[in-house]
Amino acid sequence: MSTIVTTxxxxxxxxxxxALLLSxxxxxxxNYGEKKILINGSKELVVEGGDTLLSALIDQKVFIPSACGxxxxxxxxxxxxxxxxxxxLATELGYVTPKEREEGVRLSCQCKVREDMQIQxxxxxxxxxxxxxxxxxxxxxxxxxxxxxxxxxxxEEIEFKAGQYVQILAPKYKGSDEEVYRAYSIASSPMxxxxxxxxxxxxxxxxxxxxxxxxxxxxxxxxxxxxxxxxFYQDSDREMVMVAIGTGMAPIMSILKYMRSxxxxxxxxxxxxxxxxxxxxxxxxxxxxxxDLPNFKxxxxxxxxxEKCNWTGEVGRVTDMLQKYLSDASGAEAYLCGxxxxxxxxxxxxxxxxxPEEHIYYDKFE
Amino acid sequence: xxEINPLVIFFASIFTNNMIMSNFLGMCSFIxxxxxxxxxxxLGQAVTFVLATTSVLNYLVYYLILVPxxxxxxxxxxxxxVIAAFxxxxxxxxxxxxxxxxxxxxxxxPLITVNCAILGVSLFMIIREYDLIQSFMFGLGSxxxxxxxxxxxxxxxxxxxxxxxxxGLEGAGITLIITGIMALAFLGFSxxxxxx
Numbered sequence: 001m002s003t004i005v006t007t008x009x010x011x012x013x014x015x016x017x018x019a020l021l022l023s024x025x026x027x028x029x030x031n032y033g034e035k036k037i038l039i040n041g042s043k044e045l046v047v048e049g050g051d052t053l054l055s056a057l058i059d060q061k062v063f064i065p066s067a068c069g070x071x072x073x074x075x076x077x078x079x080x081x082x083x084x085x086x087x088x089l090a091t092e093l094g095y096v097t098p099k100e101r102e103e104g105v106r107l108s109c110q111c112k113v114r115e116d117m118q119i120q121x122x123x124x125x126x127x128x129x130x131x132x133x134x135x136x137x138x139x140x141x142x143x144x145x146x147x148x149x150x151x152x153x154x155x156e157e158i159e160f161k162a163g164q165y166v167q168i169l170a171p172k173y174k175g176s177d178e179e180v181y182r183a184y185s186i187a188s189s190p191m192x193x194x195x196x197x198x199x200x201x202x203x204x205x206x207x208x209x210x211x212x213x214x215x216x217x218x219x220x221x222x223x224x225x226x227x228x229x230x231x232f233y234q235d236s237d238r239e240m241v242m243v244a245i246g247t248g249m250a251p252i253m254s255i256l257k258y259m260r261s262x263x264x265x266x267x268x269x270x271x272x273x274x275x276x277x278x279x280x281x282x283x284x285x286x287x288x289x290x291x292d293l294p295n296f297k298x299x300x301x302x303x304x305x306x307e308k309c310n311w312t313g314e315v316g317r318v319t320d321m322l323q324k325y326l327s328d329a330s331g332a333e334a335y336l337c338g339x340x341x342x343x344x345x346x347x348x349x350x351x352x353x354x355x356p357e358e359h360i361y362y363d364k365f366e
Numbered sequence: 367x368x369e370i371n372p373l374v375i376f377f378a379s380i381f382t383n384n385m386i387m388s389n390f391l392g393m394c395s396f397i398x399x400x401x402x403x404x405x406x407x408x409l410g411q412a413v414t415f416v417l418a419t420t421s422v423l424n425y426l427v428y429y430l431i432l433v434p435x436x437x438x439x440x441x442x443x444x445x446x447x448v449i450a451a452f453x454x455x456x457x458x459x460x461x462x463x464x465x466x467x468x469x470x471x472x473x474x475x476p477l478i479t480v481n482c483a484i485l486g487v488s489l490f491m492i493i494r495e496y497d498l499i500q501s502f503m504f505g506l507g508s509x510x511x512x513x514x515x516x517x518x519x520x521x522x523x524x525x526x527x528x529x530x531x532x533x534g535l536e537g538a539g540i541t542l543i544i545t546g547i548m549a550l551a552f553l554g555f556s557x558x559x560x561x562x
Contacts, residue, residue: 003436010435014427014444018451030458086465090405114461 038118043126053079053108053117063128063225064108064121065167066181077108084117122230124164131158131224136195138218141281144202145247146213149188149195150222157193158226160186162233162258163251163335163363166196166226170211181225182208185337185363187250189257196224199247199281231337231363233258238359239332240266243318243346245273248338248365249282255335260292267295269325273318273342274302277309299325318342322349330354336362370561372503375496378559379507385483386515386545387552392483396516397541399477406520410513412474414506416456417487420449421505424488425498438492445488453479483512494561515552519544 032049037056039045047056054077057064066077075095081104088096092107133150141147152158160166167181188197203209216222233255244252252270259266274280286298301314301321314321319342326349334350336343343362350360385391392413399409424445432438457475460468478484487508491501522544531540 006435007437007440010431010437011440011443014431015447018447022451022454025455025458029462090402090408112461 032114035113036116037113038116040120040123041118047113049113049115051113053081053085053106053111053113053119055109056113057108061129062121062125063130064125065128065183065225065228066109072107072110075107078105079108080104080120081106081111082118082120084113084115085111085119086114124228124230127159128226128228129158131156131226133196133222133224135216135218135220135222138212138216141199142279144279145281146200146202147187147281148198148200148212148216150198150224151195158196159193160190160196160227162190162254163231163361164227164229165231165251165363166198166224167228168198168208168212169223169225170208173211173215176207176211178207180207182206183228185229185247185250185254185365186227187253189254189261191258191261199250201247229363231335231361234333234361236333237266240268241322241326241329241332241334241350241355242268242270243273243322243334243336243338243342244270245318245338245342246279246365248342248363251337251363252335253282253285256286256289256293256296259296260289265293265295268293269297269299271299271301271318271321271325273321273338274300275304276302276306277311319345319349322346322353326350326353328354330356333359334361336360338365340364370500372499374559375500375561376503376507378561379504380511380514381552381555382559383508383561384511384515384552385486385508386512387549389483389486390545390549391486392481392512393545395477395481396512396519396545397538399474400516400519400541401523403517403520403524406516407513409474409477410509410516413478413481413483413512414509416449416453416475416478416481417484417505417509417512418502419456419505420452420484421487421491421501422498423452424448425491425496425501428492441489441492442485445485449484449488450479483508515548518548522548 034046035049037045045060064077072091089110092110136149136151139147165183165185167183170180184198186196200212202213242252299321301316303317305311343364400406487505
């Protein structure tokens with residue numbers, strides 16, 4: 001009996017002593033007190049020191065984009081730290097280019113708040129919020145693309161610019177043991193502040209797309225964070241050249257709907273590419289937009305039409321269409337959206353046709 | 367106590383009784399972190415530091431507290447707690463007061479709290495009845511041996527970065543196979559010194 005008592009007492013004693021030691025250390029050594037974070041030289045936040053910059057900012061409702069949840073494996077959560085934050089860590093080096101490093105770019109999920117800091121973030125991030133949407137409908141656009149409409153609860157609104165994107169949070173499900181954030185461009189008009197519509201293409205073994213395609217049902221809730229992105233409609237009088245393939249149509253659709261709502265009569269040509277007739281979608285909506293916007297012209301092309309398609313329209317890639325229909329582009333501006341390969345092959349063509357590089361806006365879907 | 371020169375233990379634990387190559391202990395961080403030479407060297411340093419200090423600490427706890435009270439059988443739980451608490455404490459201190467050290471070493475400390483090589487060293491030194499000096503040399507040597515192995519592995523992985531590896535073997539798979547081959551090579555040292 002006495003052995004048992006000694007054992008329990010000794011082990012409890014050792015453990016208790018160590019616990020005491022650690023608690024004292026936590027209260028003294030690891031206690032950094034309240035620290036101030038000055039954002040963009042204007043907004044000041046007071047946070048509890050010792051945490052990572054990312055979680056300190058999220059606690060204060062400043063949503064820095066992050067896809068991996070602070071594990072230092074996506075590289076999205078970059079912020080520019082102008083003061084405080086210490087040296088760059090080995091865990092960040094893989095994501096920060098030497099040029100960015102000079103400017104003080106850090107991964108906010110690795111950088112800890114241990115002193116007062118000054119940081120720079122894009123101004124738009126202040127308007128980024130987290131929303132709890134419910135799914136109003138899910139429709140099949142093509143065998144691999146779904147059309148989602150997400151609606152906000154009463155009294156809530158989202159403000160975004162036509163062309164921006166949001167991140168949806170795919171929860172854990174059978175086959176995926178982690179929560180993931182994935183970015184999708186908004187296809188609906190910014191005038192419609194109660195909802196966002198997304199086109200979500202199926203990616204083999206993609207965690208979020210599998211969730212949306214196989215598990216998400218109507219009426220279910222979906223957490224969305226946004227809006228993000230510096231790709232959006234630019235106010236000017238220039239002629240517009242829009243190029244998209246596949247789900248890259250989403251932000252273009254948003255811009256066109258925005259122009260319709262605001263009665264903007266700029267000259268627009270939209271080059272849309274797909275593989276086969278089966279991959280075309282939202283053609284009626286575009287048809288209607290052509291009627292409503294007299295200066296809007298749609299060029300649809302198929303790269304690999306089959307017999308079944310019964311296709312009488314243009315055959316080729318969007319790059320071929322640009323060569324064919326676009327003559328002088330020096331006074332125009334371009335909006336490109338789709339795979340990096342498409343964007344990278346379109347930019348030189350536009351430059352050839354005289355378009356200044358600063359008027360080419362693009363969003364690469366990776 | 368057994369009569370082995372502490373220096374012999376030191377060299378033996380680096381080469382012939384390498385924690386990774388002969389005992390296959392501490393494999394998880396060995397495989398996960400061995401993709402970068404610089405990072406693995408930092409992790410190796412952290413492991414060496416923790417091994418050298420916890421072997422002494424656990425030695426004292428064992429012979430000053432557990433043995434007099436007849437509680438030797440509780441060593442597993444006590445060693446684990448001591449290691450975990452110690453690592454956590456060191457991390458806090460480094461993070462606060464030694465900024466440069468924190469960047470090179472501190473961020474790896476949480477990774478090795480649960481490294482089984484560390485518990486392994488504490489248990490081996492008790493089983494083999496080392497004295498304090500021997501235990502310290504054993505801990506230090508094991509740490510250096512662990513560092514040697516992980517840095518060598520990082521070097522090899524850098525070399526094979528462009529190699530065509532069958533898809534199923536990429537990453538951890540090929541690393542384990544290389545570890546096996548390296549273990550055979552380390553076996554060649556076994557004539558130099560021998561403990562156990």
